[in-house]
Amino acid sequence: MTVSQALIEFLARQWTVDGDIRERTIPGVFGIFGHGNVAGVGQALKQLNVDQPELMPYFQARNEQAMVHQSVGYARMHRRRATFASAASVGPGATNMLTGAALATTNRLPALLLPSDTFATRVADPVLQQLEQPWDIGLTVNDAFRPLSKFFDRVQRPEQLYSIALGAMRVLTDPVETGAVTIALPEDVQAETLDVPIEFLQDREWHLRRPLPEHGALARAVATIRGAERPFIVAGGGVLYSGAEDQLRALVGATGIPVGTTQAGGGSLPWDHPQYLGAVGATGTTAANRLAAEADVVIGIGTRYSDFTTASRTAFRDPSVRFVNINVAAFDAYKHGTQLPVVADARETLVALAAELAGHRVAAGYSERIAHEKSEWDAAVDVAFAPSGRALPGQPEIIGAVQSATAPEDVIVQAAGSLPGDLHQLWRVRDPLGYHVEYAYSCMGYEIAGGLGVKRGLTAAGDERDVIVMVGDGSYLMLSSELATVVAEGIKLIVILIQNHGFASIGHLSETVGSERFGTKYRVYDAEARNFQGDRVLPVDLAMNARSYGIDVIEITPGSDAIADLAAAVAAAKASDRATFIHVHSDPLVYGPDGEGWWDVPVSEVSTLESTQRARAEYERLRQAQRPLLGAEDAR
Template identity: 85%
Template sequence: MAATKRMTVSQALVEFLGHQWTVDGEIRERTIPGMFGIFGHGNVAGIGQALKQVNVEQPDLMPYYQARNEQAMVHQSVGFARMHRRRATLASAASVGPGAANMLTGAALATTNRLPALLLPSDTFATRVADPVLQQLEQPWDIGLTVNDAFRPLSKFFDRVQRPEQLYSIALAAMRVLTDPVETGAVTIALPEDVQAEAIDVPIAFLQDREWHVRRPRPEHAPLARAVAAIRRAKRPIIVAGGGVIYSGAEDRLRALVEATGIPVGTSQAGGGVLAWDHPQNLGGIGATGTLAANRLAAEADLVIGIGTRYSDFTTASRTAFRNPDVVFVNINVASFDAYKHGTQLPVIADAAEALAELSIELDGHRISAEYAERIAQEKAGWDALVDEAFAPSGLSVPGQPEIIGAVQSASAPKDVIVQAAGSLPGDLHKLWRVRDPLGYHVEYAFSCMGYEIAGGLGVKRGLLADGDDRDVIVMVGDGSYLMLNTELVTAVAEGIKIIVVLIQNHGFASIGHLSETVGSERFGTLYREYDASARNFQGETKLPVDLAMNARSYGVDVVEIAPGPDAISALSAAITAAKASDNATVIHIESDPRVYAPGGEGWWDVPVPEVSTLPSTQRARADYERSRVAQRPLLGEEEGE
């Protein structure tokens, strides 16, 4: 008879997770090196007890971390996973009902970003002996439905442990998805609170070390040959590099290919860092928030080589970026779902690093024309000059966001990581931030979740510390996003985790405020103002007397307030320098003018405007919308007008 160990389901799951290893080539690391948990009646006697027992008996097996919000637990896991190139993540355990529901946003974010996160929401009694329990959702048309069923469309894997014996197959299937570069995302195992505490004789084999080898498929010969032929025929090719290049560790191979061929590169948000900003072939961000250099060359490209990109609407500028009527797509992606996008007949289903290595061999001796190379250099030089102008201190009492970014850039070190997610900052950073390290740029823009920044920044820092990397993490966040989820600053204080938070206060929602103007809604509902009872809106001039610096100070972090004035930018640079020298988490508060914009990149984003309206502003916006939409096309390479 095989050896067994008498354990509860929770104890078995925690010990199992502590023995899972991801192997990626020569790299071997713990797949789940720690677990967050916020406890309630649903899990305090299950996962909570199991973590306590492990903490006493094997403290290094599954370290426990606190958080202040269940959503933030998942955000930290995603930030951690990004720094580990999807080889490792953290688990998050929550209680029944509201605790579990709080993780739904995090689950959607992880899945949308294709980043692994393990979610362990507690569930109501499997036996239903106590039914309904506190915090139980009841639906008379489906008594078995619980809050956790909401995770199904948000997860890449979902299952519920209804009986202890199911744990083995569910846990193994969950690990397969977590470590699969094609399928990874949120992985959810719902744990009924009674089953968590039930005992079972667990096979010792289930608790032993297990390795999960990351698949790095090479391209098939025929698809690769067709792609190579298309690249050799192209006169104006451009590469769109996405997060897949980062996750496969392919940045060196990408650099070798573009240096040999001269093909320029535009990056998605997730692809930031694939090349250093000053590399001759790096045109910067592409698409709706892209640079002039990238978008002008993309508009003329006869061949688009997508590598590890999912082609979001921002990357394609809502399908207006690639305007050549004869444009052809070569899509290199480990996932066939992405490789076949835009109707391409040239998909290459392969790992980015493996495909780039073989492309370099097959394209040996091939190079773009001297004329195209000169055009690339001119567009890049022109854009770099515009960024220099945007970064130059204006001397205004309340500076604009571009020069704030410039000050942070100048005071940061080459390997520092910038973290952002929502508002106007992602667009400005995509255009302006000069990335100098493959892991130096983390803008969560697949879900663009307000409130991600501080929690995600903590996860990024945890991921770096786990590798013995002491580079600084700089979180840039607007006041709107800060107010959504700032309590993880307490987590930073509790564990002595140093992050630098640049809190930009513009008294509202800068991004949506600007968008509101472009669609004719005149910033309605986007300003933080006192309620005007006579007008019945918040559009007045009286700003709210909110002291966000004091709020941050109350959490125990160091706070630096930059006073408005002509020296605000130099004071910000000095504050960043001081924060980098400190061992403590620091929040730097600065006011900004939300109406000072970054240079335009000739990108467009499709946000429909009402066809009819009594408002002149909306009527004008609709006319602009119709003009812009003329350039939109299905991106199937067909002739315009067909």
């Protein structure tokens, strides 16, 4: 067999086992072929397609970065038990995947990358698309994957394949280490032959580890929680990846402890659960942020405590706050200098906590406070969702219209711009898998490709719920090409494009730092002023652009009925068996309710602009609430 043939067949026979669930770890390969891989991985996939077409399906893509995004979306829907492999050619094809690699690793989601490399023998040197550095002749563009990957190796000789492939699988299926896994494949080695042991090509199972909490760590955590007057849970993505939403619901139902979620943790509890206060942090709700600010014990479950979760270290303001950090990764469990880490699986720890906290419940006064704050925030969302009748609706109204037309199990997909913040605050998640906002990397252009991966993941599991991608015009222009993939494969995806003629999120941020939306509007260049700040909107027709891909398009005409028309369009898209693109205009200056969160974006210390001077003064005021978050002394 060639190295490529052996690798592809090996991948086809790998299985992830999580309790009673057993599924293919790599159910398919995305590939774009060039001179670096057409004779290697491309030939291997073609051969299997002829001999055993069901063994390792091949899928086309239009952009290498998008292949990785699809893999990540798929992995999220399968709770990290499965992902795709992505094969790219030498040079630009390989480097196109770098952004995807960083996104996968940052989100702690598995993705297998197979970038081609230049000749290991250097018999043809330099080849087309080869990077040459005179100070390191052996350096290739694929070395850029090293800091972005959780595993990196290069198959420089055929016999290295065995240990490299097994090492890659170990990391892909490791709840602690998973992320981008990169196997660089020199184009000559891909096509070389080797005698492959039959053991290498037999089915192999990778059992996910679910480590139990250690007795001492658990006992310290229980004592601290029992002694807390105002405990608060931060539920992160680890709750969902562990399949622990039922255990979380049981624990908070019994104890009355309130919960706020990170972006990755959306869906850990349904929005109407009495203990669920919504998003926490910079894009949080007033309900979650007010309780977080007063919490004397913060129980982090499967969260990496990003700056948005901690509101740039202003969210948790009690001077004596302590952190009980439950995480399968020690790196995250020890954050904020906590003396109460629990390095264990989220689900197993929640089961143990429920048993140890039996009979314990927060005080009645605290329960009343939770109910009051939740009620107030729910009322604020109702107001934000109410149609205003404006010709150009605000984004909160648009979200409300989409929410009203979707089913509880439908999945909302988003990644970048102003939508993640509004969705985090406003979207009423009704299903554990119903909320997929890629916000660890917040990558513009993720939305359509990621949504396509989400839909693939659901379909593979026999789940036909709808996937709704919401995307702004800025992100759409970054990476819309996978609409061609949607049409080619007849995949039903609902894409809602919000046209606001610029970068709405950064435009708002630009105002807060005193830069007055400079460079954030899509406008015709003003040669006299030498900027893009004028009133002449670009005559770009993104609805026509989408229509050119062959997808069904519904355009919402601006006017007082725009919100009602949008809800009807979403309902029509759901009723259709084809993919639908819905285009709606919005007013980027209409914002949602203030959740009392903050994000630290430094403002220039000195400036000739009055707007920047004012912004600096406000910045100095707000950052006074920052604290080091080093935790307090352990409970004695």
